[in-house]
Amino acid sequence: MTATVESLDALLGDPGDRANPLGHEAFLAADERGELPHAGRAALEACGLGAAFVPRELGGALGEMDALARLLRPLFGRDGALALGLGGINLIAAAPVWTAGSEAQRGHLANVLLNGGQSAGAYTELATGHDLVRSRVRATASGNGFLLSGRKEVINNVSRAHTVTVLARTGDGTGSRDHSLFLLDMDAVARDSVAFLPRFRTSGLRAMHLSGVDFRDCPVPASAMVGEPGTALETVLRAFQVTKSVLTSAMLGCLDSQLRVVTGFVRERRLYGASIGELPLVRSQLTSAFTELLISDCLATTACRALHLLPRQTGAYAAATKYLVPELVQDASDDLSVVLGARSFLRDGPYGTFQKHARDLPVASLAHMGATPCQAMLIPQLPRLAKRSWFVSGPAPTELFRYGTPLPDADLGRLDMTAAADDRLIGTLLAVADELNGDLRLGPLCRVLRAELAALRDACAALPPRERSPLTGPAGFRLAERYALLLAAAACLGVWWHNRHRADPFLTDDTWLTAALRRLTARLGHPVAPGADDTAVTDALFRELLSRHDALRAFDLVGRSLR
Template sequence: MTTSLGPHAPLNPTTSPGPNAAGTPRPGLPERLDALEARLGDPFDAANPLGFGPILAADERGEMFDAGEEALHGYGLGAEFVPAALGGRLTRLDHLVEIMRSLYRRDPCLGLGYGAASFIASVNLWTAADAEQRRAAADLLLSNKRIAVAYHELAHGNDMARTEFTALPDGDRLLLDGRKEVVTNLRRAEAVVIFARTSPAPGSRSHSQLFLDKSALPADRYRDLPRFRTTGMRGVQLGGIEFDRCPVPADSVLGAPGQGLETALRSFQITRTTLVSMFTGIVDTGLRTTLRHTRDRRLYGRTALDLPHVRSVLTGVFTDLLTADCFATVATRALHLLPAQTPIYAQAVKYFVSKALMDAMTRLSSVLGAHFYIREGGTAIFQKLLRDIQPAGFGHAARAACQVSLMPQLPLLARRSWLPEADGAPAALFTPGGELPPLDFNALALSAAGREQLSSSLAAGLAAMPADDSQAGRQLRSHGEHFVQELSRLAEACAALSPAELSVTASSATYDLTTRYVRVLVAASCFETWRHARASGGSFLGDATWAAAALHQLRTPLGAPPAALPEHLEEPLWEELTRRHEESVSFGLLERRLSATG
């Protein structure tokens, strides 16, 4: 296949009509997904210049994978981050996630260092920039240029309200002073979005974001800081910059002065949801690598795959990958369908999905044993992926920060949303690949004000559950009833929380309430995705097995390792996993034909 999409390729809204490997229709996947997979080729092929061998060599050198970047130039990846109205291909965030998963499956450094960094910056522009700024940003990305986003200062981390970097008025211009550190692509980017204090007054209205063309900055007023070296994502260029009374035009500000924090908080709802969803591609390859190794590894006179414990671990990881993908997909669709509620879902996705993925890779490493850290041979890519997945838990926002952000919202949610008579979420939320309305950046809210519909969808879905007398169906109903009762228990406990229990000084029991609530959200996502797939019939998602397994795992006591799945759930999931591996199909919700060999 030689399909080529150049950097200015027009939006192609068509979806692939062809079947997936199982012979069922592929819902809502654009044809250009296959074009990217074909361009990149089989990563396990030793002769592929875009395969794991050259990727690992670049990682050993601590460099970005040049051949991969050139391939993405040819594909025109920057167009994926530009709205269609500005000449790009961005119409649906779920499609963008699928595109980026192709990169994270192969080389997470390409995913973050080539793609996601510019996406994070651009979301701020589409949210707050004026027409001229949006046009300038679109032209850069459509020409394979980069835009960095500089939030971080080592002294303050994610505490943006304490930002020391300033852009204070000086006549008809602003003067930049201070440092930004640990910023992806800061030296390589042609432009930068930078978060700065634009007023010495206290409060959230004292900060703005600026969009700067680096070529227009006076060279004697800033300097690049030495690169920050990292354990994982070794190829990603993390830099810093220091300004000394550097003049920039006053109209560099995005939106009105003082709105920088609001813009960032709206943008984070998109990026925290989609970026961690992209990381599922790492676990896809980690699982595939482990399957390949255990298939060929002989122990005690048999292959490792013949050992019940090995199969149990691999099936459990497959279940957790499906669970994480389901929740992330529902939350990504909510950005289109329920944008006023995504201040809740974005935090919950980052908190839950990142840990699920990191834990899955750790369990896979236990199956590989000594082979998980060897830097050569058939499993060499695994040690890189194990290092590269760690930023899922702290990059852009730490899991603990997301948990703390959810905590003060619990009492209001209990009073306004966790009610027996509450309406569930729209059916479109639970149809992966289904049609979506256009993304409206202006509809993103700073606060959900205690309103969210996903958690209450479980009770409504359980009442409408179709008859399923299979063992998996009966178990799924039992698990669903448990989580409906759990929400009722949470409502009672959270409504009684005192103000002292709604901050970082809260007790561990209150922190546990956020974890329990997030599990209810995940359970509702899986149950309702299954129920709506069951209604349409004919697909793996419509089989109660995977959803029953997902809710079974979610009921694991807090702090305990996941228990083995019951045999009646494990066996059919193992068969599905091995089929997908043999047919080179992705392990997520929407089966995609991959270039990787089984």
């Protein structure tokens, strides 16, 4: 059986059913215990989720990356620990192997995942965090292989994994060629050469099993090395473009669930003889969160599809997505907590799910790479993009934005560590902005975006050489933030422009786009003065929100049925 969104929905069942072993109440209780419910493991095995992480040419179901993200959203909406602990971790561990592994390695890992096995990715260490260059675990040449020594801590599911992808030092320097990657068959390693470390407890994703592994001169065959010696950092940074895009997009299921809880509360709660939905503040907070979700979906899904269509540019798009989307989602969650008030702190009952996601989101957003490293990756690329691409490169292909249209299989070997100076997403912003220049509602917003891009180009060109590195000061990080916001605006414009033929009246109408661009221009420092049209936009979004809630439809761009 191959997992589909429909089969997952059927297995997960009604979240509000107290008798459902996979309902919200069951997951809240499991979260308090700090353990995943057995029914969750059984459900994922029954639906064949492992195949979703295996490329089609290896017998799996992994094709379109945005489809994988949408497959995982219901899992994140139910429980982030389940989604990451038994789902996303397999992608984190497998992506480098699909990128640079040998035929034998790819076949072995595919067999493990297709048969319900688990994999783990041991890249980071507690002392050095996301600074992979400073990793201390060492692989020393010995005979026909290597001896692996050192500790990897805070690794998801490592003590239960059948295979582990390990980044280890094979050189003595601090450069990019001093580390290699290994795929370990944990069923074959000498048991006395590996010790599993105690579990780490966290404030969010409490049921996720984070522990560590201590390699004690663990013998590793030479055939376990993934790719060429000294290429681990390059391989991992290319492969992480997949996980940054897919898992960030999938994480939107958490916000969708929170939005459903709060919209239901607004539907039921009355104050002063009327629904609290009549209060302007409540409408504003709800529609702001809805808009942040739509913006995030546009950017994250575009990054996923770019893996197929624009692999040489995806390095920048994936980093911007991994930085910006968690920030937007966190802001949306904060907006929704204002509506719930004190109820947002309850850990059980009908609002416990909201609080659980509020705890889970900050932890989930750190999975394998946090916001600061992603910004730092963008900064050195900005002057080159500003000089050679912005206002020069043409728009991205139409297929980048048309959800559901077939895509060629992603060739992960074509992914680059740094983006090519051919920024097609920014090219789309300029092309669509030109088309909308005369539009009374969208034209002024597009002109603000164009002016902001020109200002960003000049600021990047003026950046001193010492500031064009990850060690830059606050000014460099602010430039990366502005670029990410412009990419989000470009994604929104591209999605709306290239989906105007769809039957969905909400997606084809410019109301959501207007709200999205106003939010983004405000974040860029150009807020739009409130007016009558602002109220009309808020009211239209609020009606759509209630309609989707009552019809049991998701709140993202596709708005699939949850029945």
